[in-house]
Each structure stands twice: as C-alpha cells, then as structure tokens.
Amino acid sequence: MHRLPNSPAPCKGIMSSPASVEREDVRTLLEELAASGWTDGLPVVPPFRRYVDEMFHLTTAQPNHVVTRLDPSAAPATVERIAANAVMAGCLPQHFPYVLAAVEAVSDPRFNLRSHMCSTHISTPLIIVGGPARDKVGFNYEGNCFGAGVRANAVVGRALNLCLVNIGGATPQVVDRSIFGHPGKYTYCIAEHEAASPWDPLRVDLGFSQTEDTVTVYAAEAPHSIIALCAESPSELLNIVADSMAQAGLTHYYVGGDVVLVFGPAHADLLAATGWRKSDVQAYLHEHTRKPISLLKYGGIWGRHIDQNRWPDWVNLEDESSLVPLVKKPKDIKVLVAGGPGAGSSAFIPGWGTRCITASVRKWIP
Amino acid sequence: MDESLDRLIATWDLISPVPPESAHRSRPLAGRLGSLAGAKGAFLDNSKDNASQLLRDLARFLHLEFFIGDASFFSKPMHTRGAPGSQIQQAAQRDFAVVAIGD
Numbered sequence: 512m513h514r515l516p517n518s519p520a521p522c523k524g525i526m527s528s529p530a531s532v533e534r535e536d537v538r539t540l541l542e543e544l545a546a547s548g549w550t551d552g553l554p555v556v557p558p559f560r561r562y563v564d565e566m567f568h569l570t571t572a573q574p575n576h577v578v579t580r581l582d583p584s585a586a587p588a589t590v591e592r593i594a595a596n597a598v599m600a601g602c603l604p605q606h607f608p609y610v611l612a613a614v615e616a617v618s619d620p621r622f623n624l625r626s627h628m629c630s631t632h633i634s635t636p637l638i639i640v641g642g643p644a645r646d647k648v649g650f651n652y653e654g655n656c657f658g659a660g661v662r663a664n665a666v667v668g669r670a671l672n673l674c675l676v677n678i679g680g681a682t683p684q685v686v687d688r689s690i691f692g693h694p695g696k697y698t699y700c701i702a703e704h705e706a707a708s709p710w711d712p713l714r715v716d717l718g719f720s721q722t723e724d725t726v727t728v729y730a731a732e733a734p735h736s737i738i739a740l741c742a743e744s745p746s747e748l749l750n751i752v753a754d755s756m757a758q759a760g761l762t763h764y765y766v767g768g769d770v771v772l773v774f775g776p777a778h779a780d781l782l783a784a785t786g787w788r789k790s791d792v793q794a795y796l797h798e799h800t801r802k803p804i805s806l807l808k809y810g811g812i813w814g815r816h817i818d819q820n821r822w823p824d825w826v827n828l829e830d831e832s833s834l835v836p837l838v839k840k841p842k843d844i845k846v847l848v849a850g851g852p853g854a855g856s857s858a859f860i861p862g863w864g865t866r867c868i869t870a871s872v873r874k875w876i877p
Numbered sequence: 878m879d880e881s882l883d884r885l886i887a888t889w890d891l892i893s894p895v896p897p898e899s900a901h902r903s904r905p906l907a908g909r910l911g912s913l914a915g916a917k918g919a920f921l922d923n924s925k926d927n928a929s930q931l932l933r934d935l936a937r938f939l940h941l942e943f944f945i946g947d948a949s950f951f952s953k954p955m956h957t958r959g960a961p962g963s964q965i966q967q968a969a970q971r972d973f974a975v976v977a978i979g980d
Binding site: 540543544547549557558559560561563584586587589591592594595596598599620623625626627629631673677678762766767768863864865 | 882885889890891892893894895896923955956957958959978980
C-alpha cells in the first residue's frame with residue numbers, strides 16, 4: 512500500500528527483530544500467538560520484551576504504573592501491559608502516548624465502559640485525535656480518514672481495542688454481547704482537520720486548550736454518509752443533514768448523550784462563508800431533528816420508565832404530537848471537520864448514549 | 878494462565894498482554910445469610926422491561942420457596958448510566974440484594 516502524504520517515514524532503529532528469532536520461526540510464533548486468544552483475529556506483532564521496552568522511549572510513564580482499572584474485568588491496566596498490547600497492534604513509540612490517553616479516557620465514569628463493553632448495541636469506542644502534534648505523529652484527518660492506509664490511525668485504534676479485550680476482559684460473544692459487533696472493533700480512529708475548520712476544535716469545546724494534544728473517545732456507531740451536492744445555503748445544507756440524523760431507531764431519542772457530526776471541508780466552507788458559528792449549527796440541528804411521541808412510542812426502548820428519562824421538561828408526554836429532540840441540548844451535538852476534498856459530503860455518527868470524553872496526550876510525554 | 882501460554886511467554890521472551898487472574902479486582906463476597914426466611918430483599922434492574930420481569934419473577938419464586946420478607950424494586954434511571962449512589966444506599970439497607978440486566 513502506498514504511503515499517504517502525511518504518513519511519517521519509518522522510524523529507523525526501532526522495532527528491530529531480536530537476534531534469537533530465526534526467519535523460519537516467525538510463522539510458528541505468529542500461529543502460536545493466533546492460538547493464544549490474545550489477538551483480534553488478525554496477525555499481531557509479537558510482544559517481545561525488547562519491543563515493549565522500546566515503547567518507553569518517548570513517555571514519562573513507568574512500567575508498573577496503573578493507569579486505571581479497566582472495566583468490565585476491573586483488572587489493573589499497567590503501563591507495561593498496555594505497551595504489550597500497543598506492540599501487538601503495531602505501534603511505534605510515538606504512538607504510545609495516544610494509546611495511554613485513550614485508555615485513560617475510556618475509563619472516565621461518564622463513558623460507562625463497563626456497561627458499554629457488555630451491551631448488545633452496535634457501537635465501539637471511536638478515537639478522535641486533536642492538537643498540534645497530530646501531523647508529526649502522522650495521523651490522517653483528510654481523505655479516507657475513517658478508512659485504511661495510515662499507520663498512526665490504524666495502530667492507535669487497534670491498540671485500544673486489544674486493551675479492552677485483553678486487559679478489560681471484553682471478550683466477543685462472551686462478555687461483549689453486541690448483537691452485530693462493529694467493524695471498528697478492529698480499529699476506529701480519526702483526527703480532526705483543524706485547518707479546514709472555521710470553528711474551534713472539539714477539544715476546546717470540551718475544555719482543553721488550542722495548544723493541547725488530546726484524544727477524545729466516543730461510544731460510536733459506524734459513520735453514516737450525508738451527501739448534499741447542490742445545497743447553496745446553510746439552511747439548504749442543514750435541512751439535509753438534519754433529515755439524515757433524525758432516525759427514530761436511534762437510541763439517543765430515548766437516552767440522550769452526545770452525537771458526533773463530521774462536516775467534510777466543502778460543507779464546512781459553505782457554512783463558514785455565511786458566518787454560521789458552531790453554536791448556530793447546533794441550535795438549528797437540535798430544532799430540526801425532532802420526532803413526535805406518536806412515532807417514538809413504537810420504537811427504540813420506549814417502556815415503563817419513559818417518564819424517568821432525560822427529555823427536556825417542555826416535552827409533553829400526554830400529547831402524542833409533542834416533539835422530542837434527538838439529544839437533550841444543542842451542545843450535545845458535537846461538531847468537527849475532517850475528510851478530504853471533493854463534492855459535498857459529511858458524516859453523522861450516532862452513538863450509544865454516553866458522553867464524549869477527552870484526555871491529554873501531553874501528560875504522558877516528557 | 879494455562880501452561881501453554883506460560884511456555885509461549887518463556888520461549889519467546891514475551892510480555893503478556895493479559896493480566897494474571899489474581900490481578901482482577903477481588904470483590905469480597907457479601908456476608909452470607911443463615912436463612913432467607915423473613916429477609917428483606919432489594920432487586921435492582923437496568924431499566925429495561927425484561928430485567929424487571931426477571932427480577933419480579935425471581936422475587937415471587939424466593940417468596941414462595943424460601944419465604945423471603947418484603948421485596949423492594951429499584952430501576953436505574955437509564956441503562957447507559959450507572960445507578961445513582963442514593964439508589965445503591967437504599968438497596969444496601971435491605972438484608973440482601975439481587976442485581977440483574979435484561980434487554
């Protein structure tokens with residue numbers, strides 16, 4: 512596969528093979544690792560002690576430091592154990608601080624990892640990378656950002672998933688009871704295209720500074736395409752976006768939480784040209800994605816506790832024509848920009864109904 | 878960890894990506910009741926109807942077969958969020974608690 516323009520050059524002197532491994536042994540070792548139950552089904556880089564030690568070249572973290580107890584097993588996620596999983600995923604030392612930050616982020620109680628990892632829902636953690644170091648490390652935020660071809664995105668997302676299974680115990684079909692699973696359970700990591708965004712990046716909305724390097728995690732379904740080639744005004748565009756977001760089967764109508772909307776650069780340009788602030792976009796979409804109770808009561812998880820949910824007070828449960836918003840507040844629609852050049856497309860990512868959580872990467876770097 | 882994995886790690890000088898079983902949080906078992914007869918029970922569900930149905934059927938069974946006392950039922954406000962502390966404290970006032978999820 513060709514190397515994309517923002518992919519870093521391979522790191523010389525790192526990840527050299529231990530001399531003891533003969534070429535003919537490699538296949539045997541890969542097969543033994545495949546049979547170990549430690550992999551995601553794809554071949555892994557063997558977590559040789561030497562490779563794991565190399566992960567500490569660019570971090571202040573000590574091997575025995577417990578980053579968190581990782582649910583659902585509540586086992587201690589030591590830096591060394593996380594490093595072993597990062598090596599298996601294919602990480603280089605420069606990727607490792609992002610993995611540590613992602614593990615820390617999913618452990619925030621507001622993310623509710625314990626329930627999320629055991630849920631029947633079709634979601635998995637998405638990592639959204641932001642900050643000035645993203646280019647140096649080589650994260651892709653342009654064309655095919657949700658897809659394959661860039662090492663940093665691939666290995667950081669994969670490392671988190673391996674940690675969730677190997678340390679957290681979220682074994683598919685055993686503890687992870689997802690009915691369908693999710694292709695992002697192999698890897699699911701993008702970066703923000705901050706230069707193409709007319710607004711503050713997501714980390715600033717979530718309380719971090721412009722100069723901070725961060726990861727944000729989100730319990731995410733797959734990205735859903737929104738094509739609007741002919742829209743010439745913000746309202747024409749946002750009416751299409753709103754209609755694409757408003758699906759009665761989404762869990763958000765019933766449990767709230769955050770949703771993520773990724774504008775492609777062309778759509779972001781259209782909104783920027785007319786001076787729409789992010790808060791204007793959020794308010795418009797909050798207003799135009801509502802569904803009537805008469806429909807919602809046949810879908811989702813309508814049930815005996817519907818009067819205890821977190822709908823705004825102005826929703827009248829006695830009136831079936833009363834409109835329910837997709838999420839409770841406009842700011843619960845998290846907006847960012849990513850993707851490559853091309854005709855107007857954006858992506859909507861519904862989720863499981865919890866919050867986006869951001870964590871610092873810098874704290875793990877000397 | 879089974880012997881084959883121990884051998885794999887030793888042979889290739891690997892760092893295990895999996896914590897030892899002993900590293901998993903050991904949650905001490907609650908004190909065992911000598912008898913359920915007359916004991917007050919707390920039943921906490923995850924706010925989904927099947928969980929509620931399961932727990933109510935279980936409480937009925939325990940009442941008929943083991944003569945438990947009062948049964949108190951609790952539901953988390955939302956399945957995507959943890960039970961609030963006040964709810965857990967109320968449940969802790971009973972002699973025993975049963976927690977279940979349903980879908």
